[in-house]
Amino acid sequence: RGRLYIVATPIGHLGDLSFRALAVLRQVDWIAAEDTRHTGKLLSHYGISLRKQIAHHEHNWREQLPFLLTQLETERAAIALVCDAGTPLIADPGSQLVREAIQRKIPVVSVPGACAAIAALTVSGLLGEPRDRQPGAGTWEELLGNSFAFYGFLPHRLSGHGRWRQQRTRLVEAIIREARYRPVILYEAPHRLLETLHELVATEKRLIVSTDAEAEPIRICMARELTKLHEEIFRGLLVEALGHVEQQGSRGEYCLVLGPPVRQPGASDSRPLDSNGEPSANAM
Ligand code: SAM
Numbered sequence: 444r445g446r447l448y449i450v451a452t453p454i455g456h457l458g459d460l461s462f463r464a465l466a467v468l469r470q471v472d473w474i475a476a477e478d479t480r481h482t483g484k485l486l487s488h489y490g491i492s493l494r495k496q497i498a499h500h501e502h503n504w505r506e507q508l509p510f511l512l513t514q515l516e517t518e519r520a521a522i523a524l525v526c527d528a529g530t531p532l533i534a535d536p537g538s539q540l541v542r543e544a545i546q547r548k549i550p551v552v553s554v555p556g557a558c559a560a561i562a563a564l565t566v567s568g569l570l571g572e573p574r575d576r577q578p579g580a581g582t583w584e585e586l587l588g589n590s591f592a593f594y595g596f597l598p599h600r601l602s603g604h605g606r607w608r609q610q611r612t613r614l615v616e617a618i619i620r621e622a623r624y625r626p627v628i629l630y631e632a633p634h635r636l637l638e639t640l641h642e643l644v645a646t647e648k649r650l651i652v653s654t655d656a657e658a659e660p661i662r663i664c665m666a667r668e669l670t671k672l673h674e675e676i677f678r679g680l681l682v683e684a685l686g687h688v689e690q691q692g693s694r695g696e697y698c699l700v701l702g703p704p705v706r707q708p709g710a711s712d713s714r715p716l717d718s719n720g721e722p723s724a725n726a727m
Contacts, residue, residue, distance in 0.1 A: 451556030567664035569702025659704030
């Protein structure tokens, strides 16, 4: 029986390919790549044959599944799944292939490495320290201190079937609420960044007004072009991020991390948890 390797590749800096990823890419029979020209550059850089690439992307993965599964099952092939940048399956295709392989008892092996969401999160300054996770112990923030949420891309026109706008509004509201107690990570395309920031600012304002809460504003870390030449990390409030992008424009790749407001020492959210595990009085 074959093996399916889930191989992370760099999100910019070519030096971020792990030694093990390199060895696996050299050794496998097939490399299932989102964009064979793009991955071809990485393979050429490391002197790996381009001939073993097969295209596996959001438009053709259904058609490619039977071939890949036959290779794994019948031909006992070793296949590496890669995406354009970072970790496959994270806002990228591959989940169905992994599920089908597991069903057929084909070993699925992780070769971990770069992921834009995790890279941005760890430099955001918005993640809390790990805490004791005993239920009922401590405050809501202590309990969730080291947790975070990842939403990938927000739904936009192209992905919706008419209802995308309504769904998006609900989602953005939920995200703003969630970011009050733990970091929330989003991906955004440069040409939609400004519109998304406007929406985040407007939604936060609306929520604060509607609940009459004396809420401090949430924070944002905008990580642009991580590990690349023009890497830039902007940290501030949502309105400040909006102002920054209005002034500088948006170029390159962005990962957004929204997170809890700065709280004065002693003024932290010390609400006890109720029986449902929710903070007993939910502001906003
Ligand atoms: N699977 C990838 C991963 O592990 O990060 C993410 C793929 S998703 C299709 C691409 C999005 O990831 C980009 O639109 C951007 O939001 C984010 N991204 C990728 N590389 C980045 C980088 N170097 N800096 C900031 N964000 C990046």
